[in-house]
Amino acid sequence: MSERKAALVTGSTSGIGLAVATAFAKAGMDVTLNGLGDAGEIESIRSVLEREAGVTVRYDGANLMQAEACTGMVESAIGAFGRLDVLVNNAGIQFVSPIEDFPVEKWNAIIALNLSASFHTIRAAMRGMKERRYGRIINIASAHAHVASPFKSAYVAAKHGVLGLTKTVALEGAMFNVRCNAISPGYVFTTLVEGQIPDTMKARGLTRDQVINDVLLAAQPTKEFVKVEQIAGVALFLTSPAADEINGAALNVDGGWTAA
Incomplete structure (x- = not known):
């Protein structure tokens, strides 16, 4: 087994997640990717990143809408690398509609992926992190974890929930050197x-x-616009010794959106 840190980043086949996974790999971490997309393109992303970074990069196509799949993905990552040091919950979807017309199936899907999936992955990872007395959990929240916008009832509710989950996990892991923080991006290009x-x-x-x-x-x-590389830089910082006493925080990367 490698002695490098092992990370799992959900929703990491594009966008913010891919930028975070890339930053981790280039910093010397073994990485598990997860997300949707063309199988050939994902394999190209995986193999190029592995070759360029000189680490092990694997892919898990778990459907995060399902609790068992979330748990299985974490267990598979631990089995592959011997442990899980860093977990980033980034996968998410959006739907916009007045609440009286908001489809129930869209509400259920957004809550399942944007909130419940984070609970399931953290639940599966936490015991091992506590036993090893090391873990860094990063939840990608949103400016909408702090402020609302019309027509985004499910997304805003989910992201507020992510922030509450982050704070609770931070308290539970504090004495075990497990840190849990959130990053709250504004509009990302x-x-x-x-x-x-x-x-x-x-x-x-x-x-x-x-x-x-x-x-x-x-x-x-x-x-x-916030750049995906900026979010990745903040995530990498949260895994560094300089951030060891940051716990239960939400780092706003939103150009001042939530300052008002």
Whole structure:
């Protein structure tokens, strides 16, 4: 078994999760990827990252909507690497609708993936972390863990729940050198967001700059997107000795959105 730290990052085949997994691997951690996508593309991501970072990178396609799959993924990662040192819960989905029209199945799906999956993975990882007296758990929350927006009842509820879960786990792990923190991003620039800009320009009759500043970044005072690499940098910091006394915190990376 490798003596390197072992990390598991959910929702890590693209976006924030992939940036975090990449940062971890380049810092010398063995990594388990998880997420959706084309099988060939995922294998390419895995193999390139493994080769470039010089660590072991594996992929687990567990369906995080299912409790048993969450548990099995954690157990598989521990079996592969001998332990799990770092767990990042990042996977999530979104749906926007007035609450009176919000489909019940969408509510259930968002709560299952954005909140319950984090509970299941932490539950599966916690005992081993306590026994080894080391663990770093990072939950990717959101500015919506602190403030609400209309039409996002399930997402806001889930992210508020993630923050409560983070604080509770932080207290339970404190005496065992298990730290649990959250990162609360604002609007993050991803290919998914970029793809929405032309449609919004057409639908609202706005310029690209107007869409970015007046629609997407309306709540973000810096009028700048958060970069996935910035979130990854904060996650890597939370695994460093400098962050050993940060526990139960939510690090806001939102350009000042939640400062108001």
